[in-house]
Amino acid sequence: NAKRNFYLGGLGASRAKVFNWHPVLMVAAFGFCMTQAVLAFRTLPLGKARNKTLHALWHTLAIVCFSFGLAAVWRSHDRPPAKDGAHSADLYSPHSMVGLFVVMLAGLQYLVGAFAYVAPCASAALKKSLLPHHVVIGVVVYVASFTAIVSGAAETALVRLKCGYYTGSYDAAGDPVKYDLDEKDADPALHYHYVPDGCKVAAGVAVTAVLTLLCTLVAVLSLKVGAESDAPPAKAADSAETADPTDSLLPLGVGLTADIA
Numbered sequence: 213n214a215k216r217n218f219y220l221g222g223l224g225a226s227r228a229k230v231f232n233w234h235p236v237l238m239v240a241a242f243g244f245c246m247t248q249a250v251l252a253f254r255t256l257p258l259g260k261a262r263n264k265t266l267h268a269l270w271h272t273l274a275i276v277c278f279s280f281g282l283a284a285v286w287r288s289h290d291r292p293p294a295k296d297g298a299h300s301a302d303l304y305s306p307h308s309m310v311g312l313f314v315v316m317l318a319g320l321q322y323l324v325g326a327f328a329y330v331a332p333c334a335s336a337a338l339k340k341s342l343l344p345h346h347v348v349i350g351v352v353v354y355v356a357s358f359t360a361i362v363s364g365a366a367e368t369a370l371v372r373l374k375c376g377y378y379t380g381s382y383d384a385a386g387d388p389v390k391y392d393l394d395e396k397d398a399d400p401a402l403h404y405h406y407v408p409d410g411c412k413v414a415a416g417v418a419v420t421a422v423l424t425l426l427c428t429l430v431a432v433l434s435l436k437v438g439a440e441s442d443a444p445p446a447k448a449a450d451s452a453e454t455a456d457p458t459d460s461l462l463p464l465g466v467g468l469t470a471d472i473a
Contacts, residue, residue: 218411238361239361241273241274245270249267249274253432271322275319314357317352354428358425365414365417366414377406
């Protein structure tokens with residue numbers, strides 16, 4: 213019998229490996245593309261118009277990635293019945309429910325943003341009224357997407373990889389032999405070498421996602437490179453009249469900005 217390792221088996225078009233595209237594409241969509249979209253207003257001194265274009269392009273790439281990611285997981289669950297005649301369940305775990313909420317809200321957010329701030333369909337008054345909601349929903353989508361990433365890594369580690377302490381040897385059936393603790397695990401660092409490499413990768417993805425979220429939020433709340441690069445400082449006397457009404461919302465760094473006079 214083939215020995216079971218603690219990796220998912222690589223990427224491929226076969227139904228046995230098509231699921232593995234799901235975590236790759238979802239992390240690419242929300243962990244990378246959406247992060248770049250958020251940071252476009254704060255880290256690139258290209259001016260508001262160009263940063264707005266980059267923001268929209270990165271979100272478009274995120275939509276493409278997570279659409280294929282969803283198709284991959286649905287395709288993998290739609291494989292032929294197992295030997296016992298049972299199909300794989302869909303939308304049964306907290307990860308799947310949070311993920312569904314994220315992609316639905318992200319899709320709606322994208323459509324509203326494209327209508328209001330990209331296509332010339334909305335008036336200046338409508339853009340101004342929509343912007344606070346667009347920003348807040350963008351923050352919710354971004355934070356919730358990382359919740360989905362972390363919960364997905366946890367589900368993969370516990371359900372698919374069956375992570376734990378293992379000796380590194382295999383039994384006659386090809387299954388890894390667990391390491392049995394004979395005392396309380398008061399210092400897990402002493403037993404970390406019993407954790408399979410694939411499980412360490414899953415844990416690393418989760419920790420990296422949390423750090424990425426924290427660093428991005430700090431960046432958009434602290435940096436003002438891209439948003440202010442093309443705007444001269446307003447005089448104190450007339451700042452209330454000349455300031456862009458979107459500037460008070462830009463520290464969140466998530467909503468698409470519009471050139472509202």
